[in-house]
Structures are given as structure tokens and as C-alpha cells.
Amino acid sequence: MQIHIQRAVEIASSPDMVHVTCQGVPIYIQHVDEKNEMCRVYPLDQPNNERDVHVSALEEHRG
Template sequence: MDMQRAKEIVQSQQLTPVNYNGRFVYIQQVDEQKEVAKVFPLDNLNSELSVELHSLDENIY
């Protein structure tokens, strides 16, 4: 995923499905300097991950 789209998703008022390694995640924050995002798996909101933006895929239905 490119940085601009990740930032749009964070700023959106809608929950946009994003996939990380086969799991749906919620993007909470984007770090432009490091090109990573702070995400939470939707099946475990207590688990915070920092992942590279290129490893995220937007699921378009």
C-alpha cells in the first residue's frame, strides 16, 4: 500500500478493510519517516503491530 492511501484510511471515518499476512487489521497511525504503520488485528485489538506499508493490502469488495 502506498503511504498516501494509508494516510487517507487513517483519516477516514469509515472502517476500511486492510489485510496484513492474511489477517484483517485496523490502521491506527502512519509513520512517514519510517514508512511503517501501527496496526491492530481486528481479531485481537490488544495486539499492536508495527508493519511496513508495502506489506499492507486494501481489500476492495
């Protein structure tokens, strides 16, 4: 399910881990720039590999 900007904000501020991917890679949303609809993310297994992606590139997977 594609994520909208408000949902990205909710996920980023949530204390619970939410399964989100970017191009099939599980990621953590570190920060959300609501004005530009960009998210600062990193792969769960590579916390030093931060990058900015458009919110449309993110997918939420619900169990």
C-alpha cells in the same frame, strides 16, 4: 492491492471502515509514520496485539 504510504494515511484518518489485511489477517491502521513508511496496526479481533509493520506488508481489498 498493495497500499502506498499516502493511501495508508487516508485510511487511518477515514471515519469509514476500509478492508485492509496484513499477511491475510484483517487489521486496523492506528497510526502512520510517513517518514519511515511504517504503520501501527492491530488485528480487528485482537486490539491489544499492536505491532509496527512496513506499509508494503498491507493490502487493501475493494469490494
